[in-house]
Amino acid sequence: MEESHAHTRPSRPPIVELNDVTVVYPGGHVGLERVSMKIDRGEFIFLVGPTGCGKSTFIKLLLRDLEPASGSVMVAGKDINEMERSKVPMLRRRIGTVFQDFKLLPNRTVYDNVAYALQVTGTPRAEIKRQVPEILRMVGLGAKIHNYPDELSGGEQQRVSVARAFVSHPPLLLADEPTGNLDPETSIGIMQLLYRINRTGTTVVVVTHDREMVDKMRRRVVQLYDGRVIRDQSAGLYTTDESTEEFGVRVSNELGVDFGDHDGDDIGAAL
Amino acid sequence: MxxxxxxxxxxxxxxxxxxxxSIAAVVTIAVTVLLVGVLVPVLDASGSKTNDVRNQLELKVFLFNDASKGEINSLQNRIEGIQHVESVEYVSPAQALKILEQRLEDKSLLNELNSNPLPPAFNVKLDDPDNLESVQAALSPPDSTGKPQPISSAIDDIVTGEQTQAIRSVTGAVKIMLLAIAVLLGIASLFLIGNTIRLSIYARRxxxxxxxxxxxxxxxxxxxFVIEGIVVGMLGAGIAVGIMVVAKAIIVDPLSDDLTLIDNFNTIAFGPLIASLVIGAMALSALGSGVTLRRFLRI
Structure with a gap:
């Protein structure tokens, strides 16, 4: 990994590149509409916008959980929709994911949950034994290594999930509302963790509703609205100063006027 | 490794x-295997008994008393050449009399006879009683007026065995019923096991x-999941086979000493039966797990 070069203009292709991507869900709902954007290696980027604006669609697209109706999705310079279905697991091993509902395996201890991400790649046992406790110490769970997920607090479970996402040191980490279920204090801890991970050179994409967090971090902000990018600002705030009209649009959307949205999946999963 | x-x-x-x-799946498989394990020999045995009965069906071709040796021999060859005829046995009047004598309780009746009234005949055995009509038609094809004419002038009459028709329809129905029961049982066990496995995997999707x-x-x-399926199948079949072994030892074996019916139970031996049950249950369970998973893997 040439992480040190990532902050200068990289000669390597950007880690994520969307070219004129449109996603249409079965039933006709448009998830993304003609979105083009680039994310460079080593960036820390927030994706903000009201429910149903296409944030989760973006995450699913990068994991090839969805395929675009048109346009191309490039990860590390490769069009991921051109690779064979059987290669999708390889893509996912190179992308760490953190979700609002943690997505831990309930039948496994903290150790086994994190180890699973290495076992799928065929990492030798000795290597797993060395790396897993190390990463768990890093996220501050060294003492809870043999607990099961249901014995942990929400914040601790999210730390396990972050540890699992990062244990194989992927070049890209996607976090979909990572602090959505957590109180503000715990949230800060998780964001600090993501920030530390970003400092090792991993590109971090955070989808969030957390206005305070975005405003505090002052990183690149991409705002989506109705499936389109309406703002892309480096070191930006959660929103620009908005007129009353814009505020009205945002509030009505946040109240869930758009019911046909795919974010419903996440709600269903969280239940 | x-x-x-x-x-x-x-x-x-x-x-x-x-x-x-897991326990639900094991119990389901145990019950199903037990059911199949008991019913297969029963169905199989009744099937073979039915076949025994069916194989006794035959046609009788009576000849005129004045049929010459040459005529009889050539006719025998011709009948043997007919399709679906398994064997042809010539019964001379003297032999027929002997058979009659054996069947009669009051043998003095025969002493009243001055001469042998019984005609010579052929007993024609068929490969399958369902082919009765075609053999009959071959023996006496219809002439230009549509009346059946025997193929040889030596033939007096062609008679189907007394209960041939009745036996044929009854055994046919029995066979169809047995087959239907076997098929239904097979489908039911497939669905039962498949559903139980699906439920246990669904909980983990x-x-x-x-x-x-x-x-x-x-x-x-x-x-x-496949290994889990194999283990579940093995445990379920193991329980069922255990029950069958015990049941055989304390119920069937003592009975078969006394009852020829059970002793003559002409069916699969116990060893191959339980072996195929165990392997079948394991394969079904493993396959069920693997196939059910397909849906969640989206391939």
Whole structure:
């Protein structure tokens, strides 16, 4: 990994590149509409916008959980929709994911949950034994290594999930509302963790509703609205100063006027 | 090798942590295997008894008393040449008399006879009683007026065995019923086992989703489920076979000493029966797990 070069203009292709991507869900709902954007290696980027604006669609697209109706999705310079279905697991091993509902395996201890991400790649046992406790110490769970997920607090479970996402040191980490279920204090801890991970050179994409967090971090902000990018600002705030009209649009959307949205999946999963 | 050990460990973990659905699957398989294990020999035995009865069906071709040796020999050859005829046996009047004598209780009746009134005849055995009509038609094809004419002038009459028709329809119905029961039983056990396995996997579909998310390949996810299926099938079949062995020892074996009916039970031997049941249950259960998973793996 040439992480040190990532902050200068990289000669390597950007880690994520969307070219004129449109996603249409079965039933006709448009998830993304003609979105083009680039994310460079080593960036820390927030994706903000009201429910149903296409944030989760973006995450699913990068994991090839969805395929675009048109346009191309490039990860590390490769069009991921051109690779064979059987290669999708390889893509996912190179992308760490953190979700609002943690997505831990309930039948496994903290150790086994994190180890699973290495076992799928065929990492030798000795290597797993060395790396897993190390990463768990890093996220501050060294003492809870043999607990099961249901014995942990929400914040601790999210730390396990972050540890699992990062244990194989992927070049890209996607976090979909990572602090959505957590109180503000715990949230800060998780964001600090993501920030530390970003400092090792991993590109971090955070989808969030957390206005305070975005405003505090002052990183690149991409705002989506109705499936389109309406703002892309480096070191930006959660929103620009908005007129009353814009505020009205945002509030009505946040109240869930758009019911046909795919974010419903996440709600269903969280239940 | 280490990977295989890992899969075994995963399967063991799944069985231990999902005890309730696993036990449900084991019990379902045990009950089903027991049912099949008892009914297969019963159905098989009644099937072979039916076949015995069917094989006794035959046609009788009576000849005129003045039929010459040459005529009889050439006719025998011709009948043997007819399709679906299995064997032809010539019964001379003297032999026919002997048979009659054996059947009669009051043998003095025969002493009243001055001469032998019985005609010479052929007993024609068929390969399958369902071919009765075609053989009959071959023996006496219809002439230009549509009346059946025997193929030889030596033939006096063609008679189907007294109860041939009745036996044929009854055994046919029995055969169809046995087949229907066997098919229904097979379908029922497939659905029962398939549904139980589906339920136990359905409870874990979120787990499969997470595994895919961290980049597990489909077979990496599937193997532990297949191994789990094999173990569940083995346990279920094991319980059923245990019950069958005990039942055979204390119920069937003592009875067969006294009852020829059970002793003559002409069916699969116990060893091959339980072996195929165990292997069948394991294969079905493993296959059920693997196939059910397909849906969640979306391939």
């Amino acid at each position: 280490s990977r295989f050990a890992f899969f075994l460990g995963e399967a063991y973990r799944a069985l231990r942590r999902n005890a309730a659905p 979120r787990e499969v989703e997470v595994m895919q998310l961290v980049g597990a390949t489909n077979w990496f996810i599937r193997w532990p």
